[in-house]
Amino acid sequence: MILLSFEENVNVISRFDNEQFKVEILEHKKLNGTDDVSLGDTLYFAQKSGITLKQVRITMKNSSLTTETGALQFMKGQLEMESKLGGVGGLAKKMLTSALTDETITRPVYKGSGEIHLEPSFGHFIILKLNNEEVVVDQGIFYCCDSKLDVSVIRQKNLVTGLIGGEGLFQTKVSGTGFLVVKVPVPEIEIKKEVLNGETLQVDGSFALLRKGKVEFTIQKSSKSLIGSFTSGEGLLQTFKGTGEVWLAPTLPAYNDIYLEDTDQDADDSPGKLSWIRRLLDIFS
Template sequence: MAEFTVREIEGMRQLRIDLRDECVRSVRGALSRMEGAVRMTAPLPAPGALLKSWISSEAAIRPRYSGTGTVHLRPSMRGFHVFEARSLRWILEPGVFWASEGEVDLGLRLERMIPSMWAGEGLINLQTTVSGEGRIAINAPGPVEEIEVDGELVVRGRQVLGRTEGLRFSVRRPAGYVRSIIAGEKLARVFTGKGKALVCWTSYWNQYMHDKIAPDSDPTGDVFR
């Protein structure tokens, strides 16, 4: 099993992956450097996946790194959270997937259009799915906590970075239209059902300051929009 390590240097965080005759995949354009006998390939996805990727913000091409050695992905002021799929099917928010072991099954799914539009994600909201056995690393603005949901989870903004398929996504006012207006609350994201969720309640301080100074420099930088 490949070893995933998150290291912190000068306020930046970087994902290091150690391979021993193994294979991992990453998001497109994430490589910083490779050491040892590691080979990179970039297999093309099916034409349907390419078309979906072209009309959305989610990349369908996932470069592969195989062999024995070390792969360093590019550093970020954001953080990285490593978890195991444990035979569950996880749905990740756009731009969250960072890397995974080769045995993990990657897919793409289209979220329902109306909730996606009201959440500010556009009509075409393509999301990465991961399933099977193996480690997955996601890109997050702050510490990530895995919680159990049995009923309903209501959050402001994109605090839920991933969820199992037992949770259904919708958008509504947290307390009805009039009461929400009086309370100063906007539309909330609602996850209903039973399953697990990966949540990021707060961002790292340097990422928070970056978002305040240059909010438009990175389209995935501020998840609490």
């Protein structure tokens, strides 16, 4: 089959509609290469292992969209972009927050009617529909949302939780009613959504992506004494307690191990190039 157009070369793998928005997650069926033939091996093994390029397309009708800074690729229609700094005091506060959180000073807001394409990625996008709810996401996971949602930065309750917990001192909180698109490092099928009903969930590692509802995040020792925690081999555990939902990516540490093994090899050692792709192909074939 010969593909003749952009639309023929994409699948809509996820979609959300209401009166003001049509949100689509596009999957490019095939990348046919550029004028750089050296990319051929990479594209071949990526496609064989099921790695595809994805993109968020949003059609707006008299509405307002908030995105992560730098997410826009192109837009068409009666649309305008604005960034509210809130005056000198607001600017100073945002600059201080940005310096402390490694977050950008402000996120752009697009208003009007038209179509927006956001930057494509080999990562994975998920659409969440919030109904008077609250979601806290790890750094780098927020991608875009209905501007009716409130997007803010929250600080971990203590220094130990932020630095040792692996989640950072600050995270992004999104609350209200509307849609939210998150960018996650693994496919949704590899995300385990743990529902908590006044229970406690403890995680050894940094692979919790987000939490919904009234869930408190702390760091706790895996045994009664700090020495016991380290000698047990488990150390300190990310602890989630309350009522809500926690998204875990149990396969993420394995991907990180593959990446670290590959980067440890000499960059000029040609047999080691693409080893992570080949290894994934072996695993999933």
